[in-house]
Amino acid sequence: MSRAVLSIGSNLGDRLAHLRGAVTVLGRSVREVSGVYETPPWGDADQPSYLNAVILAEDVAATPHDWLERARACEAAEGRERDPERRFGPRTLDVDVITVWDADGRPVIADDPELTLPHPRAQLRAFVLRPWLDLRPDAVLPGHGPLAVLLSAPELAADVAAMTPRPDLSLESLA
Ligand SMILES: Nc1ncnc2c1ncn2[C@@H]1O[C@H](COP(=O)(O)OP(=O)(O)OP(=O)(O)O)[C@@H](O)[C@H]1O
Ligand SMILES: Nc1nc2c(c(=O)[nH]1)N=C(CO)CN2
Numbered sequence: 545m546s547r548a549v550l551s552i553g554s555n556l557g558d559r560l561a562h563l564r565g566a567v568t569v570l571g572r573s574v575r576e577v578s579g580v581y582e583t584p585p586w587g588d589a590d591q592p593s594y595l596n597a598v599i600l601a602e603d604v605a606a607t608p609h610d611w612l613e614r615a616r617a618c619e620a621a622e623g624r625e626r627d628p629e630r631r632f633g634p635r636t637l638d639v640d641v642i643t644v645w646d647a648d649g650r651p652v653i654a655d656d657p658e659l660t661l662p663h664p665r666a667q668l669r670a671f672v673l674r675p676w677l678d679l680r681p682d683a684v685l686p687g688h689g690p691l692a693v694l695l696s697a698p699e700l701a702a703d704v705a706a707m708t709p710r711p712d713l714s715l716e717s718l719a
Contacts, residue, residue, distance in 0.1 A: 545600070545650075546603060546604075546606045546607065546608070546610075546611070546644055546645060546646055546647065547600070547601065547602045547644070547645045548600075548601045548602075548606070548611045548641060548642075548643065548644045548645075548650075549598060549599070549600060549601075549641075549642040549643045549676055549708040549717060550566075550570070550598065550599040550601055550611070550615060550639055550640065551568045551596065551597075551598055551599075551639070551642050551663070551666070551669075551671070551672045552567075552596065552597050552598070552599060552618075552638070552639050552641065553583075553594045553595065553596045553597075553638045553671065554594060554595050554608065554622075554637050554638070555585065555591060555592045555593060555594040555595070555634050555635065555637070556592070556634050556635060556636045556674070557623075557636050559594070559595040560580070560674060560713050560715075561690070562622045562636050562637040563580065563595055563637070563715055565599055565617040565618065565622045565637065566599070566619055566621075566622070566637060566639055567599065567715055569574070569617055569618045569621050570599065570601060570614060570618065570708060571634075571636060573601040573602060573603040573606070573614075574599055574600075574601055574633060575600045575601060575602050576599070576600040576679055577597060577598075577599050577600075577715045577716050578597045578598040578599075578675035578676065578678050578679050578715075579597065579675060579678060579709055579710070579711060579714070579716075580595050580596070580597050580709075580710045580713040580714065580715060581595070581596050581597070581671060581674060581675055581707045581708065581709055581710060582595060582707065582708045582709075582710050583595075583596045583644040583670070583671040583703070583706070583707040584703060584707065585632075585634075585707045586632065586668075586669055586671060587631070587632030587705065588630060588631070588633050591633060594633065595713065596671040596672075596675065596707075597675050597715055598672065598675040598676045598679065599640075600679060600680075600704075608641070608644045608652050608654065608661060609658070609659060610611075611641045611644055612641055612658070612659045614639075614640075615639035615640065615641055616714065618637060618639045619635075619636075619637050619638065619639055619699075621637075622636045622637035623636050623637075624636050624637050624638070624647045632682065632714065640663050640666075640672075640687075641659065641661065641663060642663045642666045642672055642676070643662045643663070643666075643685065643686055644661055651686035651687075653686065653687070662685055662686050662688070666685055666688075667685055667688040667694050668700070670695060670700045670703040670704045670707055671703070671707060673685070673691045673694055673695045673700075673717060674695060674704065674707060676691055677691040677692060677695060694705055
C-alpha cells in the first residue's frame with residue numbers, strides 16, 4: 545500500500561480542464577482533492593498565473609516510481625511540452641509527487657534526481673502547502689516540519705498573500 549500527495553498546476557489553455565484531466569487519469573487512486581487556488585507564478589515571473597490544487601491518492605499496489613509514471617501520464621494526456629530554456633516556465637499541466645508513504649505509513653526518502661522525495665522544492669511553494677493544509681491541518685512535510693509552520697515563513701508571505709481561493713472552480717465532484 546502506498547499513499548501520495550500530488551500537486552497539480554496549469555497556466556496555459558483551459559486551465560481547469562487540464563486539472564480535471566489529471567484527476568481523471570489518476571482515476572480510482574484519488575481519495576481527496578483540495579479546492580482550487582489562483583496563484584502567482586513561482587520561479588519564473590514572466591508568465592500567466594496558475595490554477596493549483598493538491599490530490600491525496602492511495603493505491604495498494606503503487607511503488608514510488610509508479611506515482612512518478614502516473615504524474616507523467618497525466619502531463620502527457622494534457623499535451624505538456626517541455627521548454628528546455630525555461631525550467632519553471634508555462635505549461636498546460638504540471639504534476640509533482642510531493643510525498644509518498646509506504647505500507648507501514650513511513651515517508652519514503654529518496655535523493656535520486658529522477659524521483660526525489662519529498663519533492664525538493666515543496667517547502668518553498670505556498671501553492672503546494674496551502675491546499676494540502678486545507679485537507680490535512682496537522683500534516684507534516686517529512687524532513688521540514690508542519691505545513692502551518694512552513695507557510696508562516698517570511699519568504700512565503702508574498703505568495704501566501706497573493707494566492708486566492710477559487711470556490712467557483714471545483715474538482716471535488718470528480719474525486
Ligand atoms: N518528486 C518529484 N516529482 C516529480 N518529478 C520529479 C520529482 N523528483 C524528481 N523529479 C524529476 O524532475 C524532472 C523534471 O520534472 P518537471 O519537468 O515536472 O520539473 P518542473 O516542473 O519544471 O520543476 P519542479 O519539479 O520544480 O516542479 C522529471 O523528469 C522527474 O524525473
Ligand atoms: N504558481 C505556480 N508556479 C509554478 C508552478 C505551479 O504549479 N504554480 N509550477 C512550476 C513548475 O515547476 C513553476 N511555477
